[in-house]
Amino acid sequence: MTSDAELGLRDRLARLSGVKLLRGTRLSAEFERLQRQLERLKDDTSDEEIWQRVELARHKDRPYTLDYVERILDDFFELHGDRGRMDDHAIVAGIGKLEGRTIALLGHQKGRDLKERTKRNFGMAYPEGYRKAVRVMELADRHGFPLVTLVDTPGAFPGVAAEQHGQGGAIARSQAMMMRLGVPTVSVVIGEGGSGGAIAIAVADRVLMQENAIYSVISPEGCAAILWRDASQAKKAASAFRLDAAHCLDLGVIEGIVPEPVGGAQTDVDAAALFLRESVVSHLHELDGTASDDLRRARRAKFRSMGVFA
Amino acid sequence: MTSDAELGLRDRLARLSGVKLLRGTRLSAEFERLQRQLERLKDDTSDEEIWQRVELARHKDRPYTLDYVERILDDFFELHGDRGRMDDHAIVAGIGKLEGRTIALLGHQKGRDLKERTKRNFGMAYPEGYRKAVRVMELADRHGFPLVTLVDTPGAFPGVAAEQHGQGGAIARSQAMMMRLGVPTVSVVIGEGGSGGAIAIAVADRVLMQENAIYSVISPEGCAAILWRDASQAKKAASAFRLDAAHCLDLGVIEGIVPEPVGGAQTDVDAAALFLRESVVSHLHELDGTASDDLRRARRAKFRSMGVFA
């Protein structure tokens, strides 16, 4: 990592952590840990370390959207259906109170057991799921509710009906809708941020990743199968992709990293939820009071500037 | 008919016809005929005369939306699909030039022969048809294209899939969208204006009816079956409903009547198209230059005031 990039990273982590994560006493310790992480980032992370994050991001006990919802929001009311054809259980949506004010929440939802996994389609949404998302975004916009999205999907579902019902267009329209919102938006990748299915609900003012979340244009296995012609090269692909949070921060794709308990979010879901809540709340506070037009302008400028070219 | 109502009707017909229908030479004759009609309206129309209109409105040779499109618009480009699930052929949509400027057009489309009737589902739209309509309304609004809708449906399709896909909500949302448009809107009932399926695309600044069109809350047969418990009493029901253009004008539900050639639109489609075109153009001219907010305000005030109560 170049020292410029490191400085930038240090600066961002400081902004993220210094002010906002020091609220609870437990958070101070986390902050220190985050600092130590920062130190380590000087050296390139090893393939093995990145792969550990991939495994943690997909851990069978990793908390899912609804695990956080029940710990973070009060009075949560789930909203169902796209008002067209289906209620897609791979995406949950609703409104609830966060620190006393109403927000709208959207998130991919995987399943814990086989039955739930089937119901949730392993967190892989149909176009109807993204249409439900758009509907709830419109509701949030109309009522001035800040929008929080939790991203955790291997990708949008690749199926015949999904294609027939317009998967590509639905994902495109969900992004376009997020560009239009006049309310503050915060997205957090809490597990797998898989490709178009992830970005569909992650076009936010602030995009964060949990410490062990991954965010990528294609799954490491998919990439390896194509580029290395060998799916078992997934570790190499993961590393080449820099799909971990630190690298995404370095690339300017996300604004911050949400710490997890040592060993991963699944070791202490309550603590993970506390950190998540603090991060979201602090970013929403920063965005508070910004006029709708300014929110949109800054959001668009941010995404407009992404890419590396000469 | 009370003399107050008659005065109102006379006034409205004068406004409608006096200025605007006198453009072409053929139209002068029609104007006179319209005047004569007005005289006749003093006396109550007989059940038989109203039923003749029902039969003309449903005449197998009556011109349909696309018959008018090809005669009225230049450079018509048909737009297909609801971007979700289907292209519903019971509603056609597109953009084209009317007197040199681009407008958006929507209309129910019946079929002439059996094959076409099946394809068009007899002009009975699925929710997908109304979603296509909403999509094209949004397009028109964004580009400032005036919207013209041609209404000609027995009603929205009553089927299992139609219900499952949200027929009621789709019709409601199409009306809501028309309330929001910032562009001038003119709707013309050109045949059957059947219930919710008709009003879905008829919430316009100016609603007109062709001379032999009908507009009703339920089909005469349906009404007769329920209220008279005898579908053969449809004539009575039609008459009781006052579903003809003159009565709808009298009730304040429409703003004007578009004359048809003697004997009905099917006797001379070119002439019928000419009258339709003149009426639409003149109403659009009247609306030209009105600010979007004022259009919306007036449109809402108009529909808000409908109903008779004490």
Next chain:
Amino acid sequence: MVEMSATDKVDVSIEHKQVTLDDGTVKKHPNTCPGCGSHYRDDELQASLRVCPQCEYHFPVRGLERIEQLADPGSFAEDESALRSGDPLEFFDLRPYTERLAEAEESTGLGDAMITGSALIEALPCRLAVMDFSFMGGSMGSVVGEKFARACDHAAADRLPLVSVSSSGGARMQEGILALMQLPKTICALEELHASGGVMISVLAHPTTGGLLASFASLGDVLVAEPGALMSFAGPRVVAQTTREKLPDDFGLAESNLRFGHIDRIVPRQELRPVLAQLIRLFRRTA
């Protein structure tokens, strides 16, 4: 638009696919639950919010009783109660419309099929617009349209949430095309409420069909339905006749509508009051 609006004598259950236990031959006890066949006492049924304690069958609820179930005791203040329908078509089928209106008013004690006013739900102020199916099948004519529109106006002016409870066969045929015009009229009023930042919570009770489903009832910010409530644009009989298809067992029911993405939740009647309170808290405007 929907045949159920034709008469106030329609048995609500006839459109209800899940309730066909009556074999038509056995003479039934007058207080027999159509859901499970058990007998009930009137006072007990009322105490259980007209939900069968055995099978959870939701019996119809009249408008004022619904308000009693939802609003804090004594908090409801009705408005617009003097509105009465005109007879713009001088409509006469087997009997004059005016006669039907007078009879409905006498039998129900209501001016029309909707009751509106202000109320508290769990001490939270709101506006109510509650329909009564007993008044000409809950059909929507000029008075229902005007009352709903004024309820929107009041909610916007007072910055209060509007809760509607629909139960209707659709547009009122006897008002002809003007009944159809109540669809855009109510939608228009709701648009203005929404434009003012207001919220409408739509409760769909059995049945919400035809013009109701094609207008304001579908356009709430949140839609909740009672279990087993029929929600269809076209009634099951019309659909069966038109398409000659065998209808699914749950055709048009709330449960089917939830699956197909048209409502947010099915709320058993016992939970309706707290759920509405929760929604009012969530949508309450603090500023």
Next chain:
Amino acid sequence: MVEMSATDKVDVSIEHKQVTLDDGTVKKHPNTCPGCGSHYRDDELQASLRVCPQCEYHFPVRGLERIEQLADPGSFAEDESALRSGDPLEFFDLRPYTERLAEAEESTGLGDAMITGSALIEALPCRLAVMDFSFMGGSMGSVVGEKFARACDHAAADRLPLVSVSSSGGARMQEGILALMQLPKTICALEELHASGGVMISVLAHPTTGGLLASFASLGDVLVAEPGALMSFAGPRVVAQTTREKLPDDFGLAESNLRFGHIDRIVPRQELRPVLAQLIRLFRRTA
């Protein structure tokens, strides 16, 4: 996101369900139409806009040739041609990304997979953004994203319609997460164009898949596709592997997409130029 972006060696037809006449055993004439098996002469095929005169099979068209087909002769002025991709990930699979880029540039003569500029179509001024599948499978990385965004900016500034012709396997894997970010980036630029009152006409050529279909290509004011063009978010092989379903014969093809309501029209290549001129006339801003 879609495997076709991996290499510039991918045969366009492999994802094309309707073109499977090749039995794999007979050695074919090099100029054999995959649609009907007839042989063609290169100059004749070019003269027929690369459409088989026998069976109407639409062969792939390179970016510059597409522009020649659409724009008035000599009217095209390329811009942003100096843009070149960085290598933010220092990506290395079997070979370095930089090497793949250099090779693609040498073999195609292009700086990246999109060509942008101003042109006249039937004497009507417009902006063009045309993709070339030969450059790394038409994959969208930072340069394609930036070029498209700038094309939107130019169109908005000049108040001209933007015509895009897409042909792409999706996002460019070698740019990792930054390739994914080209989806919101291009959508964002298109939103600004739309906000300025501008129009984008999206032509979908074979193939338009993955990130292209999930971004600007789906968001044109009008969407027209070439006959037989594959338009799918997930490629047929991925869908077949994941779901173990037998795919419909026309899976993901333009014809299927028209039926399912996702595009406005299928336009044979011979009609594309006049149709685009018609659309430009319809959307032209007079004020």
